[in-house]
Amino acid sequence: MTVKRRPGRRPGSVDTRGEILAAARTVFAEKGFDKATVRGIARQAQVDPALVHHYFDTKEGMFAQAMHLPINPEEVVPAILEGPREEVGERMVRLLLKLTSEDSARQPVIALLRSAMTNEAALVMLREFMTNAVLFRVADGLGVPHLRIEAAFAQMFGLVMARYVLQLEPLASADDEELVELVAPTIQRYLTG
Amino acid sequence: MTVKRRPGRRPGSVDTRGEILAAARTVFAEKGFDKATVRGIARQAQVDPALVHHYFDTKEGMFAQAMHLPINPEEVVPAILEGPREEVGERMVRLLLKLTSEDSARQPVIALLRSAMTNEAALVMLREFMTNAVLFRVADGLGVPHLRIEAAFAQMFGLVMARYVLQLEPLASADDEELVELVAPTIQRYLTG
Structure with missing residues (x-):
């Protein structure tokens, strides 16, 4: 039709x-x-x-x-899956830091999140997109249980919230290399540990 | 006066x-x-x-x-610091799961967070309380850099957000023991790794 x-x-x-x-x-x-x-x-x-x-x-x-998100799953998912499996944690953290480093890229994500916290429809939309279009594709590509990719997501999501919404110091001002060293092993363990 | x-x-x-x-x-x-x-x-x-x-x-x-929070630092901080150092990650995750298991305990936290996302005064209030009254006391008690306690906080905060705000499955329905096994080693590594 x-x-x-x-x-x-x-x-x-x-x-x-x-x-x-x-x-x-x-x-x-x-x-x-x-x-x-x-x-x-x-x-x-x-x-x-x-x-x-x-x-x-x-x-x-x-x-x-449509949501002005800096994350296009068609680009992000292959970028995570390509490359050595033992470096997937580092790739994900570096990608996250790159995607969230620009104020103009972060604002739409935070706007969508704000909506999701007060509006059920926005919540459903964000949840379905995050899981089915991003997280589960990465998990399935790696052969990892969905629970483990969600634990990894929780760490990365919390990192962005703590840095850019709560603005906790010294975390908010930490440099990328320091954060990769700190957080990449966490993600690696969830996905292949 | x-x-x-x-x-x-x-x-x-x-x-x-x-x-x-x-x-x-x-x-x-x-x-x-x-x-x-x-x-x-x-x-x-x-x-x-x-x-x-x-x-x-x-x-x-x-x-x-005043904020109806389930976290009284006078009780929570000593509860984390007491006990074997090599089990501090597990103690923190168990405490988090216990404090957030009751709907009535979570609601004020989520309300405060919602305010913090839209209101600068609420944000400052929450940030100062979280860092100075809770996180830095734990870090200083353990002799751990503030950056590391904030990475641990980011993981735990993200876990609560993913479970109770975004309601990601299977994470939201995972049982406590499964979550302790998954997340406690992350917290332990940040604090003593």
Whole structure:
């Protein structure tokens, strides 16, 4: 079932991509991440699903862009899985530090988290995205139980919260190498220990 | 400088303790934890400082009670420090699981955290309490750098957030023994590794 675009709109008109993302935000908030579909988002945006696919390869990538997240699972998951297994902890911590080092990258994550703490729909959306699009893919790629990837996530999530929300010192000002040395063995142990 | 109680109020009247706690909440929110004083709280409550001391042994205990926190540093810090050093990780994780197992104990913590994410005064108050009244006392008692106790805190804080705010499964439903086995070695390594 295709839904016609509004009259006078051309594919690739200046704001089509932006309108698809706005529609995606609405649909993700209403349905959660798992139940949202490209077709449903196309319907909400009043465009053909093929046009959505023209702009966005996957639902995961669309979610990341709709929420302005610095984490696109299509890039992050392979980056974690590629490389020596005995260095996966270090790769994950370095990636986390890189992704959270820019204020402009952190703000949308913290905004989404703030919503999740007060709004059930935002919570469901964030949880489904984090687990099904990111954590479980890494765990399954490594052959690790889901409980262990979630323990690793808890450490990394707590690190970001303690540094950038609670702003605990000396943690907030610690340099990257010091944090890698401190935290990478924790992540490594959860995933391969 | 003593400030007279309002006329007609007797020490020990039904709501004196509650009024001191209400005054404490106001003063902590305005001054933060570090700069708030028993004298200032007594002034706000219009009672004699001795009366505040009659109800509350320490500023730390008063803060915990004013915020309805399940963590009274006067009890928690010695409980962590007492006992074999090689089991401090396990003691901390067991204590955390015990303190957060009751819904009624978790709710005030999550409420305070929610405030801290949107309100600078609440953030300062929470941060000063967490570091100066709890974490640094444990670190100093063990002779451990503050950075390491904060890494341990980040793991435990992330664990509580992932279980009770994000409600990630299977982590949220994991049993205590499984979590102790998984997370206690992390805390132990930060503190004595």
